[in-house]
Every structure is written in C-alpha cells, then in structure tokens.
Amino acid sequence: KAGVTQTPRYLIKTRGQQVTLSCSPISGHRSVSWYQQTPGQGLQFLFEYFSETQRNKGNFPGRFSGRQFSNSRSEMNVSTLELGDSALYLCASSLRDLAASYEQYFGPGTRLTVT
C-alpha cells in the first residue's frame, strides 16, 4: 500500500500571500488530520476531517482552513501568511476518526517558509 503523500514538499512564500497544501491519505483511510510542527513546539493539532466533515479543530486562527474531498484527499489553506507560519505541516491519515484512536500514519510533510 502506498503511504501518505503530501505536495508540495517545500514551499517559499512571502508575507500576506496564501498557500494551499495537499494530502493524499492511505487508500481506505477516511480520516485526515493536519498538524503544525515547529522547533520546540512539538506537534500542534490543526484539524481533523472524516468523511468530508471537519470533526475537530485546534487553537489556530481562522486563516487556517481545510477541506476533504469525497476520495478522502484533503487540502489545507493558510491565508494572509505571517512569518510565524513558517513550519513543517504534517498530515496524518487513519482508518477511523480520532475518537476511535486508531494509529495515525504521517506523510513526509510540507516545509513552508514565509519570508
């Protein structure tokens, strides 16, 4: 089975721009979660999508949004980029929603740099 894929792998944007990141989960997985990882901050939960519905959201401003398509692929959008948004964005797929606590399979991440 192919693993979780994320595109693009690297991205450089300037302040004020917007960005869209994509995640394709493992075949058959219906849950996709997004995390922001910065040095010293660990993995900060952004949101989870299951069957095209947002199930849960972390403590991030409304500039961070996402969606999930019927094939379970997910996109994350960040508008009006700020320098502090520079981070590794990881998506993770799971067979079931987070409430079921199945293991999560992480993609390689998208490294976003905001200048």
Add this chain to the structure above:
Amino acid sequence: GQQVMQIPQYQHVQEGEDFTTYCNSSTTLSNIQWYKQRPGGHPVFLIQLVKSGEVKKQKRLTFQFGEAKKNSSLHITATQTTDVGTYFCAGGYSSASKIIFGSGTRLSIRP
C-alpha cells in the same frame, strides 16, 4: 481542557545507557500512543496502550500505562545509535474525539 505533558525535553546519553521518557495527562486517558520521529523524518507509530497498568515490550523498548490511565512511560534499554530521534506520546480522549501529542523528548546518543 486536556493537556499532555512530556519530560524530559532532551536527553543525551552514552551508547549503551538506558533512556526513559514520561508522559502525564491532566485527565484520564482512553489510551496512549507512542511515535518516533527520526531527524528529518516524520512521526512513525510505535505502539498503543489501552488497559490500565498495561506493559508492552518491543525488543529493547518497554511501554507502560499507569494504573490510573493518566501517565505513561517509554523505556529503552541499552540505547543504540539507531534509537536517535524524538519520541512523542499521544494521549487519546475518545469522549472528546481528540488525540493530543506531548511536546516530545529528543534523544541523542554519544557513540
């Protein structure tokens, strides 16, 4: 709200020494998961503990879940250079549909 605290933040050991990382939750957990992230890599699932007092072993790694289901530990015996990385615990709170990651413990090893 739910919080997962993980200590220590860093640990630097001599190869062959043991290593332990600890996680504590502010409230009772449904389960706990452990992940390992190698430098430059992404987190990889190691194990899940569900039962109170549960102990599981994977070769040199021993995982424990506290009796009150509020704490957990990962112990590595006789570390090797391949153990280098950051170890994360992730607390599952099924009633809140949440999994919350600890801040991770970064393990480095002197050969």
